[in-house]
Amino acid sequence: MKATDSQFFPYPENTDPGDAALELQVLAESVDAKLVSEFTDFRSVINRKVTVWRAAADLQTIPANSVQTFSPLSSDLVYSSVSDPLVAIPDWSSSVFSDADPGYFRVGLQLATQTVGAVTANSIRKLTLSIFLSNTATFQIDSTEVVTVEGYDNGLGLQYQFCEILTAVTNTQYSKVTSDFFHTNVASDVNIKATTVFWVYRVCDLD
Amino acid sequence: MPGTTSLGIRYPFQGETVDQASWQNMAVDIDGLLSQLDVLRSTTTAPATASVFRASNSATLATTVTGNLTFDTENWDTAGYANLGVNNDRFTVQPGVFYVCVAYNINTITTTTGIQTLFLVGGAIWGGYTVGNIGGTTTNTNVSTSGLIVAQAVNTTVQVQVRWNGTGGPAVFDLARFIIIKVRDLVNV
Numbered sequence: 001m002k003a004t005d006s007q008f009f010p011y012p013e014n015t016d017p018g019d020a021a022l023e024l025q026v027l028a029e030s031v032d033a034k035l036v037s038e039f040t041d042f043r044s045v046i047n048r049k050v051t052v053w054r055a056a057a058d059l060q061t062i063p064a065n066s067v068q069t070f071s072p073l074s075s076d077l078v079y080s081s082v083s084d085p086l087v088a089i090p091d092w093s094s095s096v097f098s099d100a101d102p103g104y105f106r107v108g109l110q111l112a113t114q115t116v117g118a119v120t121a122n123s124i125r126k127l128t129l130s131i132f133l134s135n136t137a138t139f140q141i142d143s144t145e146v147v148t149v150e151g152y153d154n155g156l157g158l159q160y161q162f163c164e165i166l167t168a169v170t171n172t173q174y175s176k177v178t179s180d181f182f183h184t185n186v187a188s189d190v191n192i193k194a195t196t197v198f199w200v201y202r203v204c205d206l207d
Numbered sequence: 208m209p210g211t212t213s214l215g216i217r218y219p220f221q222g223e224t225v226d227q228a229s230w231q232n233m234a235v236d237i238d239g240l241l242s243q244l245d246v247l248r249s250t251t252t253a254p255a256t257a258s259v260f261r262a263s264n265s266a267t268l269a270t271t272v273t274g275n276l277t278f279d280t281e282n283w284d285t286a287g288y289a290n291l292g293v294n295n296d297r298f299t300v301q302p303g304v305f306y307v308c309v310a311y312n313i314n315t316i317t318t319t320t321g322i323q324t325l326f327l328v329g330g331a332i333w334g335g336y337t338v339g340n341i342g343g344t345t346t347n348t349n350v351s352t353s354g355l356i357v358a359q360a361v362n363t364t365v366q367v368q369v370r371w372n373g374t375g376g377p378a379v380f381d382l383a384r385f386i387i388i389k390v391r392d393l394v395n396v
Contacts, residue, residue: 020225025210025218028233032212035240039214042247047395050304052357054334079304079357079393110334110354122339154321154339155372156271162336162352197334199355201304201390 001026007034050201051080059192061116064123067182070192102171103202107131108164109179110197117188119153125190126150126182127161133173153185158193168206214240247396255286255389257298265311265383266369269376275327276311276367276383288387298365300358304390309367310351311383317375319348327366328356335368355390 001010001023009030012023053072062068111127128148147163169175177200183190209217209232217232219225259278266274275296281289288298307326313319325335336352356365367385371378 019221021219021221021223021229024225024229024233025221028212028216028218031237032214032216035214035237035244038244039247042244042251043396045251046247046391048304048391050355050391052304052355054357079359081391081393081395108355110336112334125339151337152339154323154337156321156323156337156339156370158323158337159339160323160325160335160337162334162354164353195332195334197354201355 009034045204047081048202049082051082051199052078053198054078055112055192055194055196057194059194059196061189061191062181062183063189064120064184064186065182067128067180069178069180071179072196072198076198102169102173103205104166104168105175106164106166106199106201106203107177108197108199109162111161111179111181112193112196113159113161113181113183113190114157114193115153115185115188115190119155120185120187121153121155123153123185123187124150124183125153125159125161125185127163128180128182129163129165130178130180131165131167132176132178133167133169134175135173166203170206216240250396253285255288256387257284257286257288258282258384258386259284259289259291259298260385261381261383263381264379266380267377268369268371268380270374270378271370271372273368273370276309276369276380276385278383278385282384286389294364296366298385298387300363300365300387300389301361302358302363302393304393305356305358305365306353306388306390307356307365308351308353308386309384310349311369312347312349312381313369313371313378314347314381315376316371316373316378319371319373321372322348322350323370323372324350324352325368325370326354326356327364327368328358329360329363330366332368357393359393 002013003010010026053076055076060070109129131145145165145167147165149161149163210220211217216236219229260280260282261278265276268274277295288300321339323337326333333356334354
């Protein structure tokens with residue numbers, strides 16, 4: 001038997017004993033193996049790993065001038081393409097996800113807040129999203145990525161803030177996601193509101 | 208009876224007659240599988256996406272009044288998400304996860320306390336972005352935001368609702384651009 005140059009599909013030589021059925025079977029199996037690999041590769045790209053939470057009810061009440069960590073509840077899961085969400089729940093602030101499938105991940109948050117009572121004019125609303133990366137599950141933090149967005153009360157009732165991080169996770173890394181909120185609305189507390197959206201999805205391979 | 212590979216490529220068993228049909232079966236089966244692969248390749252290299260735009264008067268709103276941005280130009284639409292001649296304020300999508308981006312300009316206001324941008328999915332507020340404490344005499348304030356949405360039902364509409372708070376006006380929303388990109392279907396292909 002000989003084989004094609006690039007894909008190594010087998011075909012008979014003139015000196016091979018004639019067994020056309022076997023030769024066709026061998027060729028069919030060779031093509032099949034190549035196509036299985038192609039289907040797997042394309043589907044791994046198309047069927048991206050995605051997990052999305054959206055708060056069904058208010059999550060937390062936060063006093064002024066105090067950094068507080070908040071996270072979705074397990075019941076807030078809207079969609080996950082994997083049986084175990086990419087970020088372990090119920091508390092994404094203390095959870096750890098490790099992925100045996102390294103790649104670039106996008107982690108994002110659309111935060112909705114509203115004062116419990118009176119509004120302090122021009123008071124600050126500060127959202128921080130952090131990703132901690134570690135080479136061990138016991139969490140010695142080897143690197144972090146942080147995004148902070150700061151805004152002001154705008155007199156429209158519900159306030160919305162958005163931030164997102166694109167990060168690379170290697171096959172030796174564990175990652176933890178935290179979201180923190182801080183405000184200076186001294187006239188009353190501020191609620192993390194229903195409709196706050198959290199998401200994690202795998203964008204692509206590292207290379 | 209021919210054997211089949213894991214993907215269904217037919218081949219004759221040893222001892223069976225190898226004839227024209229044997230070759231045709233295998234060729235046809237490989238052809239069908241490669242056609243399926245072409246579809247996956249196309250989905251991988253060219254995800255479904257649409258972009259719409261309106262240069263002027265995308266919305267005109269008095270203070271605290273909500274309204275949807277409207278569009279009159281289709282920059283691109285690879286999946287039939289936009290139909291501006293029927294509904295000029297939305298994309299209509301099938302179940303899936305999508306990334307949305309919006310940018311616009313707001314002007315002709317005396318003072319602005321805040322500007323609110325909301326994504327509506329199926330007519331209901333999904334999430335959004337607000338800008339506050341702009342103050343002063345405001346002309347040509349640019350706003351942009353993005354986010355991930357999930358459409359659970361067939362023919363789900365995706366829209367942008369805006370509102371501002373301040374004095375003067377009405378505010379005119381211009382240079383409005385709305386983009387949607389499909390991240391994935393809800394079920395694996």
